């Protein structure tokens with residue numbers, strides 16, 4: 001019998017990820033805080049649960065993709081949360097980016113009821129979710145990682161085992177820290193090029209021909225050139241991850257002055273009302289601070 005999948009959180013990422021389960025023949029039940037967002041998947045054959053508890057009752061594995069730790073708190077620990085239906089044989093796959101301590105807290109609560117959890121935050125943003133080519137970073141029992149490969153490979157192309165519960169989340173926060181540096185560097189460089197009268201394409205050409213290169217630069221560079229701020233990953237959610245990374249740095253006694261400074265630039269973008277826009281829109285902060293209208 002096919003594993004019955006429950007999917008919680010049908011936002012920009014989750015809505016696209018959940019669709020793969022239907023396409024690959026898994027029986028699918030969905031839940032979202034705003035129930036209307038379930039409609040396209042229900043029209044495609046999914047069942048809608050009224051509460052996370054009902055979602056868990058109807059599923060062998062619940063895959064979650066919600067914003068942040070408070071969203072997971074609501075999903076798991078509320079009176080109608082999925083913990084109320086946790087039981088031996090039930091499994092929770094957490095793909096949201098949350099704090100390592102939250103991942104451990106959920107894991108402990110589930111284990112107390114005989115259920116199991118694997119954390120598997122993802123990278124690949126909107127296009128990776130659409131195409132089913134996400135990279136998953138897992139934490140938890142290695143045997144559970146192996147067992148859940150068919151569930152993970154329905155939405156991704158690779159799952160890398162990072163260690164015990166919480167360590168997948170740490171790796172994801174490190175990765176989004178790197179993205180923060182890359183974007184800040186790209187935006188500062190492109191604004192400098194503009195003010196120095198150098199075509200931005202020339203800068204990107206040199207970047208991509210050299211040791212400076214990353215596929216990230218032409219992807220975001222092209223969006224910036226088009227002034228296309230359509231959201232692949234929002235500024236609000238990256239600031240959430242920067243904050244979680246800085247908190248983790250504090251837990252381990254690791255100073256992170258670079259990330260702390262960069263977060264302020266992204267905070268400025270939020271203050272300007274651009275929090276829901278794509279992270280590339282941070283370019284506008286540097287531009288405006290440079291006196292370009």
Ligand code: NA7
Pocket residue numbers: 008009010011012013014032033034037065066067068070071072074075095096097098232233234237241
């Ligand atoms: P989105 O598009 O902002 O979607 C967020 C989802 O989380 C969406 O389904 C929200 O429900 C849900 N959400 C937000 N807050 C809550 C609370 N308090 N309770 C329950 N559900 C909630 O984010 P993305 O899809 O881009 O990202 C999802 C995760 O992947 C995130 O951790 C990223 O960092 C990586 P709504 O529809 O608003 O009712």
